[in-house]
Amino acid sequence: MGTDFGDVLRGRGLRSTPGRRAVLRLIESARFPLSHGDIMRRLRRRAVDRATVFRILDDLVRVGLARRIGVGDRILRYGPPNNPHDGFRAVFACTSCDRVEELEVELTLPDRVPRSLRRRQVQLLIRGRCDSCTKS
Numbered sequence: 001m002g003t004d005f006g007d008v009l010r011g012r013g014l015r016s017t018p019g020r021r022a023v024l025r026l027i028e029s030a031r032f033p034l035s036h037g038d039i040m041r042r043l044r045r046r047a048v049d050r051a052t053v054f055r056i057l058d059d060l061v062r063v064g065l066a067r068r069i070g071v072g073d074r075i076l077r078y079g080p081p082n083n084p085h086d087g088f089r090a091v092f093a094c095t096s097c098d099r100v101e102e103l104e105v106e107l108t109l110p111d112r113v114p115r116s117l118r119r120r121q122v123q124l125l126i127r128g129r130c131d132s133c134t135k136s
Contacts, residue, residue, distance in 0.1 A: 003028070012063035019048040023056045024065060032101045033069045033077035071100055071125055090124040096133035 005024045006016035014020060026034060026042055034042075039053055048056075057078055060066035069077045071093040077100050090103040103126070 008065065012065060014059055014063060019043075019046065019052055020056050020059070022046055022048065023053060024060060027060070027066050027078055028080055030079070032099060033079040035075050035077050037075075039078070069100065069102070069123075073098065090126065092126045092128070092130070094130040094133055095127050096129050099130055099132075101130075 005021040005028075009016045009020055009024065022043055023039060026039055030038075036050070036053060036057065039057075040050060043053070057066065061068055061078070064081050066078045067081050069079055069089075069091060071077070071091055073093070075098070079102065090105040092101045092103055094100075105124070
């Protein structure tokens with residue numbers, strides 16, 4: 001049995017609308033983080049406009065059902081909130097096709113890092129060409 005995204009949304013204090021359920025379902029089922037443009041292309045048959053999708057994404061991030069992933073290219077991507085590394089993340093960004101993937105790595109900060117940094121999210125960004133782009 002699949003996840004009842006309506007119950008998930010209501011459990012976080014959000015109304016369960018068709019647009020919110022569709023966006024949350026996309027984020028949860030994607031193999032890699034999705035940009036707003038990726039989400040819009042996948043929602044093309046639904047009556048959800050661009051501004052509404054931006055508001056939905058903001059709401060999902062605010063209540064902890066999604067997280068923003070930035071890789072310095074001014075395009076925010078969104079992924080599920082479950083990060084096994086508790087604030088530490090490694091991201092691979094393809095320099096040819098702009099695909100972004102989260103990598104499973106163990107990252108440990110040295111003891112000499114300021115305490116304020118230890119309480120924040122740390123992201124390791126790796127840039128290069130993905131396997132698909134390397135083949136072509």
